[in-house]
Amino acid sequence: MPERVMKYGGVKFRNLVPPVKINRFVNQLAPDQKDSLFEIAGELSDAGMIEILNERTQSTIDQDTVDTQTPNAGVNTEEVQESNRHL
Secondary structure (H helix, E strand, O other): OOOOEEEOOEEEEEEEEHHHHHOOHHHHHOOHHEEEOOHHHHHHHOOEEEEEEHHOOOOOOOHHHHHOOOOOOOOHHHHHHHHHOOO
């Protein structure tokens, strides 16, 4: 399965089970176990549902994940400006 990066958890991971199993697992967690993505990632890792890659620790610092972020502007700015004219 492809690698993913949690934007607010700042952790690079790989799913070890299909997303539907992850969703079911997260849905059955107690409310205090899913207060944040940090906690959810820990629960998923402990349950063997995701593998944390490169031994990265969880972080909420965006600069730590700059290399994996995708820009959402600048590439197709003309298309964005065109679509905004009709709003």
